[in-house]
Amino acid sequence: MEKPLKYAAFRDMVKSYPFFHGRIFSHLTKDVATLRRQVSEWIQKGYVVPLKRGMYTLQEKDRETKFSKYYLANQLYLPSYISLETALSYYNIIPEGVYATTSISSKKTQEFNNALGQFIYHHVEPNHFGDFVMVQDEFKNSVYMASKERAIIDFLYFRVPWEREYKSDIFTESYRFQNLEGLDTKKLRHIAKKYKINKMTILVNLLIKQLEHEHD
Secondary structure (H helix, E strand, O other): OOOOOOHHHHHHHHOOOOOEEHHHHHHHOOOHHHHHHHHHHHHHHOOEEEEEOOEEEEOHHHOOOOOOHHHHHHHHOOOEEEOHHHHHHHOOOOOOOOOOEEEEEOOOOEEEEEOOEEEEEEEOOHHHOOOEEEEEOOOOOEEEEEOHHHHHHHHHHHHOOOOOOOOOOHHHHHOOOOOOOOOOHHHHHHHHHHHOOHHHHHHHHHHHHHHHHHOO
């Protein structure tokens, strides 16, 4: 009968991975049921960190690889890309720091809470899922991040409520947008047009008008 794995042996098997899934347990031992019980015990002891059901990581001191919340957000829920407040903060378009890591997915709305943070995913139809770029986090991991224009469009769609008339200074006063130079206005209009919603057209035109006024 195969002996149960010691934590040190298990750690050495998985320490090269940023995170791992329960489906690999059958590759580590023939007695998967025992290993699952052990992993539950190691979670209680703080050796293993659960990220979502069936997905885990080791404590940072026991891992050979490091990763950011951005990278984890991409991997927790596929397909997805970082957007909304998190992306706007990344681009320094909004001055506030953000607590939750916000993303867009073509799958259903979802949220995960674990020891590394809160990860929120908003659903869009597949034809609205796009316009993201690949950036590197501080550990050289590749991360899917909304372009500046897409992050703004996602914010307008999910965060700005419909009103009959918007104030001309809504972006600077209500949402404190900054550092908007270099935005591709054609891309903004192109993405907004896909939604076929008056709110999006009005808000994008208002934002572009503000940008043009700033450059006069």
